[in-house]
Amino acid sequence: MHEWPLLIFTICMQAAIGGIVMLSIFYSKMKKNGIDPFKVMKLPLLVITVLSFIGLGASFVHLGTPTHAFNAILGFSHSWMSREIVVTGTFIAFVCATTGLALLQKKVNPALLIITAIVGIIDVYCMAAIYSNTLVNGWNHANTFLSFYGTTFTLGAILAVSLSIISLQNSKLSKDLLKTAFLVVFAGIAVQLIGLATYSSLEGEIRQISGQAAAVSLGAYEGTVAIRWIIELIGITVLAYLALAPSKKVYYSFVYLALLAIIIGEGMSRYVFYVLGS
Numbered sequence: 001m002h003e004w005p006l007l008i009f010t011i012c013m014q015a016a017i018g019g020i021v022m023l024s025i026f027y028s029k030m031k032k033n034g035i036d037p038f039k040v041m042k043l044p045l046l047v048i049t050v051l052s053f054i055g056l057g058a059s060f061v062h063l064g065t066p067t068h069a070f071n072a073i074l075g076f077s078h079s080w081m082s083r084e085i086v087v088t089g090t091f092i093a094f095v096c097a098t099t100g101l102a103l104l105q106k107k108v109n110p111a112l113l114i115i116t117a118i119v120g121i122i123d124v125y126c127m128a129a130i131y132s133n134t135l136v137n138g139w140n141h142a143n144t145f146l147s148f149y150g151t152t153f154t155l156g157a158i159l160a161v162s163l164s165i166i167s168l169q170n171s172k173l174s175k176d177l178l179k180t181a182f183l184v185v186f187a188g189i190a191v192q193l194i195g196l197a198t199y200s201s202l203e204g205e206i207r208q209i210s211g212q213a214a215a216v217s218l219g220a221y222e223g224t225v226a227i228r229w230i231i232e233l234i235g236i237t238v239l240a241y242l243a244l245a246p247s248k249k250v251y252y253s254f255v256y257l258a259l260l261a262i263i264i265g266e267g268m269s270r271y272v273f274y275v276l277g278s
Contacts, residue, residue: 003274005061010127011155011270012055013088014148015263016048017120018156020095022184023048024117026164026177027110033173037108044163045099045108052092059088080133084126091119124152139276146195147273151266154188157181158239162259165250174250175243182243185236185262192269221272228268235261 023041030037094116102108128148131139161181168174238258242250 005058007267007270007274008058009055010148011151011267012051012058013091013127014124014152015155015159016051016055016095017091017117017124018152018154018188019044019048019051019160020098020113020120020156021117021153022156022160022181023164024110024113025180025184026160027108027113029173029176029180033171033176035168035171035173038102038106040164040167041108042102043166044160045095045102047159047163049095049099052095056088056092059085080126080129084123084130087119087123087126091116091123094119121152124148139273141199143195143199144273146191146198147269150188150190150192150195151270152188153191154185154262155266157184157188158235158259158262162255165255166252172248175248178239178243178250178255182236182239185239189232189236221275224268225272228265228272231261231268232265235259235265 023044026040027037030040094112098109098112098116101112125145128145131144132141134140158181161177164177165174168177235258238254238261242254242258
């Protein structure tokens with residue numbers, strides 16, 4: 001599999017986008033509980049900014065040189081790749097503005113946070129549209145959109161909550177944020193399972209560019225898919241325990257275990273996705 005830069009790009013950007021979406025949800029909860037959002041969101045915003053630039057760097061590796069990205073922008077009116085480059089750049093610019101302004105003013109601008117989240121959601125659509133409009137008909141399927149959005153909300157939720165609750169120190173809000181994150185992660189996984197179910201029903205008919213049936217190509221990765229779901233199930237189970245257990249204490253080591261498991265699971269899922277185009 002030779003698409004490692006794209007794997008890193010999509011995973012990092014979707015985690016960053018999902019993280020921003022979750023922070024916009026968390027913001028109102030913090031205000032209602034009389035907690036300063038800046039103190040809680042400073043670390044998540046910085047990490048999301050770093051992830052965005054890692055994703056940007058991976059995209060440059062894929063394109064070869066930054067000048068290729070500039071040339072690709074010229075096709076905005078007819079190319080999904082051009083649209084993705086523009087919207088991704090816009091999202092990163094808004095992330096930098098949101099984080100920079102927060103650091104300067106010592107407070108988070110909620111309107112800017114929401115706008116950034118909206119741009120990010122549009123960016124995920126552009127990412128998925130690139131693959132759904134290729135000759136690889138294993139990608140030309142609704143599963144691509146469901147997979148990308150599912151990963152966005154799954155990774156974003158666990159990333160945002162794991163970085164946010166550090167400064168809350170086992171407060172009541174910590175459990176509230178964990179419950180919200182669990183519901184979003186659960187929804188993200190459900191969306192991916194729906195996409196997988198619809199894809200599986202047509203898998204025998206889907207063929208790669210080489211003419212080989214997608215089912216044959218993916219057959220060699222059945223073990224990888226099974227391990228992915230086992231690891232991700234562990235992560236979700238741990239998160240469910242943290243969110244729903246009656247104890248008010250939050251075990252941070254469990255939070256990071258859930259984060260690690262879900263990152264690995266989503267990374268393995270994206271690896272298998274790119275196998276279809278190899």
